[in-house]
Amino acid sequence: MKPDLFQAPDYYLLDDLLTEEHKLVRDAARAWVKKEVSPIIEDYAQRAEFPTQIVKGLGEIGGFGPYIPVEYGGAGLDQISYGLIMQEIERGDSGVRSTSSVQSSLVMYPIWKYGNEEQRMKYLPKLATGEMIGCFGLTEPDFGSNPGGMVTNFKDKGDHYLLNGAKMWISNAPFADIAVVWAKDESGRIHGLIVERGMEGFTTPETHNKWSLRASATGELIFDNVKVPKENLLPNKSGLGAPLGCLDSARYGIAWGAIGAAMDCYDTALRYSKERIQFDKPIGAFQLQQKKLAEMITEITKAQLLTWRLGVLRNEGKATSAQISMAKRNNVDMALTIARDARQMLGGMGITGEYSIMRHMMNLESVVTYEGTHDIHLLITGMDVTGFPAFK
Numbered sequence: 001m002k003p004d005l006f007q008a009p010d011y012y013l014l015d016d017l018l019t020e021e022h023k024l025v026r027d028a029a030r031a032w033v034k035k036e037v038s039p040i041i042e043d044y045a046q047r048a049e050f051p052t053q054i055v056k057g058l059g060e061i062g063g064f065g066p067y068i069p070v071e072y073g074g075a076g077l078d079q080i081s082y083g084l085i086m087q088e089i090e091r092g093d094s095g096v097r098s099t100s101s102v103q104s105s106l107v108m109y110p111i112w113k114y115g116n117e118e119q120r121m122k123y124l125p126k127l128a129t130g131e132m133i134g135c136f137g138l139t140e141p142d143f144g145s146n147p148g149g150m151v152t153n154f155k156d157k158g159d160h161y162l163l164n165g166a167k168m169w170i171s172n173a174p175f176a177d178i179a180v181v182w183a184k185d186e187s188g189r190i191h192g193l194i195v196e197r198g199m200e201g202f203t204t205p206e207t208h209n210k211w212s213l214r215a216s217a218t219g220e221l222i223f224d225n226v227k228v229p230k231e232n233l234l235p236n237k238s239g240l241g242a243p244l245g246c247l248d249s250a251r252y253g254i255a256w257g258a259i260g261a262a263m264d265c266y267d268t269a270l271r272y273s274k275e276r277i278q279f280d281k282p283i284g285a286f287q288l289q290q291k292k293l294a295e296m297i298t299e300i301t302k303a304q305l306l307t308w309r310l311g312v313l314r315n316e317g318k319a320t321s322a323q324i325s326m327a328k329r330n331n332v333d334m335a336l337t338i339a340r341d342a343r344q345m346l347g348g349m350g351i352t353g354e355y356s357i358m359r360h361m362m363n364l365e366s367v368v369t370y371e372g373t374h375d376i377h378l379l380i381t382g383m384d385v386t387g388f389p390a391f392k
Contacts, residue, residue, distance in 0.1 A: 002354065004038035006030075006091065006267050011301045017308055018080070025081045029061045029088035037092035041215055042353045045093070048210065050217040052175070054096065059130035063089060063100040065108035072112065073125030079314035083256035083307055091260030094363035095216030098171045101257070103127060105249035107134030107180050110192055114234040114242055119194065123178065135204075137167035137181035137195075137221045138243050144169075145376050145391070148240050152183040152223065154193065161233065163193065163226040169370070173219030174206040180234075181221065182243045192234035192242055201226040212366040214359075248324050251371050252314060255307050255327035258367060259300060261360045262335035266296040268355055269342035276346075283345070292341045299338065303331045322384035329377035336364045 008030070015023060036057050044051045058064060066082045068074025075081075082104070090097035108127050111119055126132035143149040152165025163183060173179070179195045179202075195202055201224040210218060237245070270293055273284030283289050310327050313319035339361035343350035351358050368374050376391065383389045 004034040005271065006034065006038075006264060008091075008263055009266060009297055009300055010304075011297050012305065014301075014304050014308060018084075021077075022080055022084060025062060025066075025077060026084040026088060029063070029085045030091075032057055032061045033088050033092040037089075037096060041093045041096070042356070042359065045095075045215040045359050046353055048208070048214040050095070050099070050175075050215055055099075055130040055133065058089075058096075058100055059128060061085065063104070064128050064130055065104045065112075065124070067104075068108055068112055068124060068128060072120050073128030074108070078311075079252070080308070080311035082253060083311050086253040086257040087260040087263075089260070090257030091264045093215055094257065094261060094360070094367055095213040097253075097257045097260075098213060098216045099133075101250050101253045102136055102171045103130075103134055105253055106136030106246050107178070109249050110180050110234060110242070110246050111194070113245065114192055114237040115194075116235055118231070119234070123194070132177045133172055133175060134178045134180060135170050135172040135176035135221070136243075136246065137170055137179050138247075139167060139169050141166060141168045145373060147182070147243065148190070150182065150184060150190070152181070153185070154183050154191075154228065155186055157227075160230060161193065161228045163195065163223045163228050165223050167221040169207070170204075170219055170221055171213075171216055173204045173221055174217045176204065179204075179221055180246075181223070189238055190240055190242065191238045193228050194232040194234070195221075195223070195226060195228060196232075199226050199228065212362045214362070244321070247371055248319075248321050251324050251328040252310065252319070254367060254371055255303075255310065255324070255331045258328075258331040258335040258364070259303050259307065261364060261367075262296070262300050262303070262331075262338045265335070265339045265342040265357050265360055266293070266300060268357055269293065269296070269345045272346055272349075272355075289345060292345055296338045296341065299334045303327075303334050306330060320384075322380055325372065325377040325380040328372065329374055329381070332364060332368045333374060336361070336368055339364055 062075045066075045066077040070076040154161040154163040177197050181193045181195050203222045204219045207218040274282050276283045306327050343357045379390045
């Protein structure tokens with residue numbers, strides 16, 4: 001088992017922009033990833049299995065809803081702290097960050113923002129510790145980039161709702177205790193419902209044969225006449241804007257997380273370039289390899305500045321959905337490019353599980369698609385600057 005020698009790049013001394021609390025939170029997450037994730041993650045990815053034993057640790061480092069207020073079991077941290085935690089977790093593995101991200105932004109966030117006090121007290125403290133795991137049901141087999149076309153629906157049956165439909169590509173689904181499910185009522189209005197494992201007619205078959213996010217559990221949510229208690233409807237927001245508000249939070253976390261994956265690929269390639277000898281000198285002494293490394297650190301630095309500023313805007317309540325889309329799209333694309341260049345620098349060794357690069361590259365192929373595809377985020381920016389929606 002190779003030791004985790006990761007050293008985070010900070011070319012523009014961005015640590016100077018962070019508070020002492022930010023750095024303490026980040027360093028705690030970094031140390032946990034080095035100790036608990038790095039030694040095991042290659043094996044779990046090869047076996048296509050999620051390491052359930054790390055769930056408790058994720059809760060302890062603030063990986064579940066760190067910005068949720070303390071009275072509901074969260075850490076009450078700011079948005080930059082949340083981003084830094086996501087960066088460190090994804091430096092370990094995008095699939096592990098997906099578990100954390102879904103729990104934080106797609107399960108805890110809507111219960112906190114759209115739920116009532118009874119729902120907050122019932123679910124949030126257990127979600128914060130990892131005693132309870134959640135998932136988020138929006139994407140359907142026929143409706144991905146167009147979630148408003150969903151066909152999952154519920155009908156009012158007097159003392160309960162009757163839920164029917166299916167969701168697909170759902171992180172955490174196979175072992176989740178609850179699902180925050182978005183469905184249309186009889187008038188076609190979208191609402192959030194909390195569906196609990198064990199409700200009759202609710203099943204979560206696992207998705208197999210993935211080449212990406214192999215250390216993350218992915219599945220479907222099937223609803224066959226599921227009786228959902230009326231008190232499980234999220235009362236404080238409805239319409240498509242409700243799930244999209246959750247996605248803003250998740251996409252923001254992804255923008256930070258992708259930097260972690262890019263950092264790990266860069267750090268691996270930089271170290272390898274100093275150790276690998278060809279033509280009687282380290283490959284890092286050749287111009288083409290230096291070009292790759294120089295471009296990597298430049299793009300990482302630009303992404304760090306982008307997300308830090310976005311974090312400040314989030315803390316001030318000023319960040320727009322379009323600004324979040326830009327950061328998600330830019331940073332994931334950046335990370336993918338760096339992963340591919342780093343893989344080339346390692347030659348044949350780059351495809352082996354002895355190094356993390358190929359795993360990051362495969363994972364990022366999912367990250368560039370989920371929570372809004374690369375192209376859809378481009379069109380969101382285009383609509384924001386022109387005023388014309390090109391995807392309608």
